[in-house]
Amino acid sequence: MKKILLLGAAGALILSSCVSSKKYGELEAKQKETQDLLDSATVKLNSCLEDKATADAELASLRKQNEMLRANNQELINNMGNLTTLTTKGAENLEKSLESLKEKDLTIRKLQDAVTRRDSINLALVQSLKGVLGNLDDEDINISVEKGVVYVSISDKLLFSSGSTTVSNRAKEVLGKVATVVKNKPDFEFMVEGHTDDVPVKSTAPFKDNWDLSVLRATSVVRILQDEFGVSPARMTAAGRSQYAPVASNDSREGKSKNRRTRIVVLPKIDQFYSMIEEGLKDPDIN
Structure with a gap:
């Protein structure tokens, strides 16, 4: 009886050992598949992280350029205001210069007229004396x-x-x-x-x-x-x-x-x- 029980137990043990090896193989295959998927996901994740870093860098650069453009735009607006002020002052100065030139021209013409009259009178005097x-x-x-x-x-x-x-x-x-x-x-x-x-x-x-x-x-x-x-x-x-x-x-x-x-x-x-x-x-x- 004991022999029968021992043989049964041994057979059950052998049978149990055969089933565990098969499952182990399946589990090992699934583990490999899972590891491959994990490795692939890791590669993709690293690639995404690199893309994100590049995108972040580009975004930062674009933001910096945008700030520079805003600053340049404001400077241009300020310069346009200054230019308008300068142009207005330039026009006023030019107008004053023209007025000054007109006054000088008038003075010169008055003096020339006076000198011409004086010369005419002198000429008449000389002619009278020579006469x-x-x-x-x-x-x-x-x-x-x-x-x-x-x-x-x-x-x-x-x-x-x-x-x-x-x-x-x-x-x-x-x-x-x-x-x-x-x-x-x-x-x-x-x-x-x-x-x-x-x-x-x-x-x-x-x-x-x-x-x-x-x-x-x-x-x-x-x-x-x-x-x-x-x-x-x-x-x-x-x-x-x-x-x-x-x-x-x-x-x-x-x-x-x-x-x-x-x-x-x-x-x-x-x-x-x-x-x-x-x-x-x-x-x-x-x-």
Whole structure:
């Protein structure tokens, strides 16, 4: 009986051992399949993680670019505002510059008009003087215009004797003709200048030096114009330049002769010159 039981138990054990091996094989196969699936899922997961990291990096880059674009856009908006302000200021400055140029142009035109009128008056004066004095020798008298001023230069050999301050009778005739012209030009003032050469005066002369001589000759001419020809003394100035405004070298007799002269400087009155400018303002072409 015991043998039968032992044999049965052994058989059951053998049978049980055969079933466990089969199941083990199946389980092992399923385990391998599961491991393969796990490995595949792990690969896919890692790939997804890499893709996600790349996407996150791209997103961050895009966000950064977006922020930069927003900042640039705001800067452009600010610059446009600044540019508008600058353009407005530039337009205002340009308008002011144009106004300033117009004012300067107006001033220049007024001055040019005044100078033109002055030159016309001077030309008329020169023609009048040459008309009454044209028959005199050019060595004795010279009429010129320099920088808007009319000069009548008369040699001392015509006006005075050597070392004298007394006007000669022949010179009075010349001065009378000059007086006729200037009396008809009340808008002018004039200055009589005495000039000498560099030869010192004699110790016996009634004057101290060439300064005295030049001034006394000028006052002699002024008195003749006033007393004998009726020129208003308010329009005249007597001045002496001594030897210090020569027109030629004093190294020769000819040069000394040229330097000994009396010059009448005819000037438009300053207020008259400004009147010319004011009249220019009334010119419709200028306004």
